[in-house]
Amino acid sequence: MTKRQEQILAEIIRLYADSAEPVSSRELSRLFGLSSATIRAEMAALESNGFIFQPHVSAGRVPTDKGYRFFVNNLANQSDQITNSTPTRSVQTIAKRVDSLKDRSDSAIKIAAETLCELTGNMTFATLSDAVYLHGMGQLFSQPEFLGQVQALEAARFIDSMQAWLSEAKIDSLQVFIGAENPVARASGLTMVVNRFTSPYSDQSYIGIIGPTRQSYDKVINLVESTTKALEEAFT
Numbered sequence: 578m579t580k581r582q583e584q585i586l587a588e589i590i591r592l593y594a595d596s597a598e599p600v601s602s603r604e605l606s607r608l609f610g611l612s613s614a615t616i617r618a619e620m621a622a623l624e625s626n627g628f629i630f631q632p633h634v635s636a637g638r639v640p641t642d643k644g645y646r647f648f649v650n651n652l653a654n655q656s657d658q659i660t661n662s663t664p665t666r667s668v669q670t671i672a673k674r675v676d677s678l679k680d681r682s683d684s685a686i687k688i689a690a691e692t693l694c695e696l697t698g699n700m701t702f703a704t705l706s707d708a709v710y711l712h713g714m715g716q717l718f719s720q721p722e723f724l725g726q727v728q729a730l731e732a733a734r735f736i737d738s739m740q741a742w743l744s745e746a747k748i749d750s751l752q753v754f755i756g757a758e759n760p761v762a763r764a765s766g767l768t769m770v771v772n773r774f775t776s777p778y779s780d781q782s783y784i785g786i787i788g789p790t791r792q793s794y795d796k797v798i799n800l801v802e803s804t805t806k807a808l809e810e811a812f813t
Contacts, residue, residue, distance in 0.1 A: 578626070583651065585609070585619050586628055590640050590648055594793045597721050599637030642756035642790060645768075649753050649794050667696050667800065672807045679811035682777050686710065686808065689784060693804050697797050699788035702739060706778045709740040722789040728766055735762040735787070743783055748773050751802060756790045768792055772805045776812055784808065 578586075588608060589600045602616040609616065620638055623629045628644035631637070640648075674692050678685040686703045687710055694701040694713035703710045714736070723729045742761045751772040757763045771785030784804055786797060 578623075578628075578647070579619075582619055582623055585616070586623055586640070586644055587648060587651075589629060589638060590645065591793065593639050594791050597791060599632055599639050601637035604637070640790075642758070645755045645790055645792075645794065646758075649755070649798075652795055652798065668803045670696070671800070671804050672810075675804075675807040675811050682812065685811050686776065686778075686782075686784075687712075689804050689808055693784070693786060693800060696800055697786050697788070699786040699792075699797070700736075701784070701786050702743075703784045704743055704779065704782050707744065709743055711736065711739070717788060720789050720791075722766055722791065731762060731765040732767060735759070735765040735767055738762060739787075746771075746781070746783070748781075748783065751798065751805075753794070753798065766790060770797055770801050772801050774805045774808045774812075776808065 585605060588605060592600045592604065602613050602620060605611075605616045605620075606613045620629065623644070624631070624638065627641055628647060629638040630641055632639055671689065671692050674688045675685050678688055683705055686705055690701040690703040690710055690712045693699075694716065698716060700711065700713040700717040702712075717723065717732060718729060723732050738761045746760075748771060751770070754760060754769045754771075756766060756768065759765060759767055759769055761769070766789065767787055768790045769785060769787050771783050774782050774784055776782035785801060788797075
């Protein structure tokens with residue numbers, strides 16, 4: 578993939594995350610200052626390589642799971658891009674709320690999940706001993722991806738299976754599962770970002786988000802990592 582194609586893919590991911598609408602060549606042409614013909618040629622190359630697709634005739638393009646995976650892997654090699662993607666105020670909000678409840682570990686974990694939900698717009702989860710605390714289920718099912726019965730049912734099955742999966746999971750660092758990569762329900766159309774934190778409850782305590790594959794991955798990854806750090810600092 579060329580550098581310009583990387584930039585176009587990143588912009589398609591950003592615009593689609595914000596609008597949930599397919600991204601047109603005209604919109605990208607204005608942003609990049611390139612002709613529509615040039616943008617269409619670059620989009621055609623991205624589509625032929627499986628990074629984007631056209632959901633229906635006369636529509637723009639949306640990212641595929643492969644496109645999101647390329648973007649996330651690229652972020653992993655550009656840690657500054659992740660760090661700079663989230664306003665300092667959001668990171669400070671997480672730290673302050675968690676620290677205010679550091680003497681009540683269970684409440685600190687719950688407020689961490691609630692704040693993460695508020696800041697990312699996703700459903701969030703945290704493990705409390707052998708239980709899983711979920712917050713923001715209404716936000717998940719209000720996303721356009723889950724307004725249909727089939728996808729809503731798959732998402733519900735995913736949630737039903739969460740606790741069993743987390744009780745067996747062996748996660749030592751932040752993991753991003755995109756769409757069909759998801760170990761809980763591959764057909765759910767969901768992304769899960771999960772990280773492990775040290776807590777007084779268990780050697781395997783987790784915090785994370787569940788949402789559509791349509792995500793601002795740089796922002797979400799940073800916020801999950803910031804929440805993990807805030808919890809560990811509060812408990813130590």
